[in-house]
Amino acid sequence: MGTENMFLKIRLLLLALFHLRSQPSPPVLLKRYSYKDIKKATDGFRRVFENSSQEASYKAKFQNGRVGVVREVKLLDEDDDSFSKEVRLLGRLHHRHIVALYGFSTGPRRFLVFENMERGSLKEHLSDPLKTPLNWRTRLKIAVGIAAAVEYLQFFCDPPVYRVSISSSTIMLDENFTPKISGISLSGASEHNATASSRCPKECREEGVIFQLGLLILELITGQSSDKGGVDLAEWVQEPRFLRSIHKMIDPDLGNTYDPRELNGLLNVARLCIRSVDETRIYTPQILWYLQKKIGITRK
Template identity: 65%
Template sequence: MDGLGLIINVRLLLLAWFCHRSRPGPISFLKCFSYKDIKKATDGFRRIMDNPSHGSAYKAKFQDGRIALVKEVKAFSEQKDAFYREVQLLGRLHHRHIVALSGFSTGRKRFLVFENIENGSLKEHLNDPLKTPLNWRTRLQIAVGVAAALEYLHFFCEPPMYHVSISSSTIMLDENFTAKLSDVGLLSSGGTHVILPHASCSNECVGLACGNMIFQLGLLILELVTGQSSEKGDVDLIEWVQESRSQKSIHKMIDPDLGNSYDSKELKGLLAVARLCINSADKPSFLIPQIFRYLQKKVGIP
């Protein structure tokens, strides 16, 4: 057996041991909050940040001064063990571009408590006229950061996490405007559990999930470039990026908040990546790490 084969076998044995030893239940390094704590910290659930179908998100301020992002989890209402397994998986995620889980609540409702993200969501900064517009370099760093997070979730997590909600409303920005994914391993919009280990999912299923992640990344890049969302219906961004090639067409769509403070070469590279992601949705011809490296090369960000 060669060295690589030995390493893979050792990893599989360690994973099997961990899965055998792991039992559903609270995690010692995560704080358990009461329903009363959550209600008070969110001002009676009035500090709403987002309201998707699978559970609202709130900004919370606890008595000890802790500021946090709180997400309601509507799934697992009758499955306490399943909720604890979800908490265990999310609690083990450690990446610069993923919002860290710091606590949970299993009271009248179920909540996940995440680290505070000082600058709110990317959506706020793209749409709120009172916010200082994001500069070109920051937008490039956000795109690269999200791609790095996807690579981590796909290739460095056990089990891998294939379904992630990627949009301007689920990407949070910290005090340095570092992008962090906030909707990982929870629920898809269809209400199905989305943490899928290799063993429980066919190659076709994995391929579709990866294609969806890549497609969402492409849409996000278009949002960063244009300041618009394809969800609004103002313009068909997908059709535009697939058909536009002329300088005039491209520059007409740039977010007005950017003015002329962008690099034309980097812009072309970014749109090339977006086009690649959009066209790879059904049958991905590239893996996420390849997209990530290609994006880094195109925009010159390590």
């Protein structure tokens, strides 16, 4: 145990030194689309993915054949300069498990153009009976992939990124079931993101993202969500006798295909993420190390 703690301390120290010495990423050449381009690519905004008071998403196909997702950002409190600054920050994010930003459009209506994720959201595959159920190995790789993305956002980005919404609804899957975070918000854009407030201390924002990561792991295990009056997964996993009810909570779609040792390891990670405020805090590198070394999950 002492060797493990020493290894984790060294890893955290190296990450901190890397962050201090790292230079900002070079400017990214994002394509600037006209309103006419966006309207034509979305068939007059008729290819709707979702629509809310804060943003709307559309499937888009551009003249060069590129297929993407157009997100209209409805931020009333930001001018064009602030919006452009945020776009540049988003454009510098390059990670295998983060949805890539292709371009943007400004004017009376503001749009972001992202890569298309062929298999839709993780939530669809956990809750839609018409979707092929995700097997155990795929779920494990989703957990470690998203943990790696969170480590990148917090330790390898300058400035660190904490305005992240992590749940089965914001994790998208490509044709190979590679998971990618789509819930990286512009200022104030996510009503569900408790980490977005600039008044919240850095530690509070870090822990907010880690808490969300713990909930995501529980969603992968149970196939359930705490949204909209569902089971309170955070409350369940912190119950002293929660182990007695695990068999009732495991996603029935998994059958008996999961490894009990891996399941217990994943539950331990979730409990560490969703711990009481008076307990010792955990960092993303520790979570990633535990998933990779203790449980033995690898990314391909």
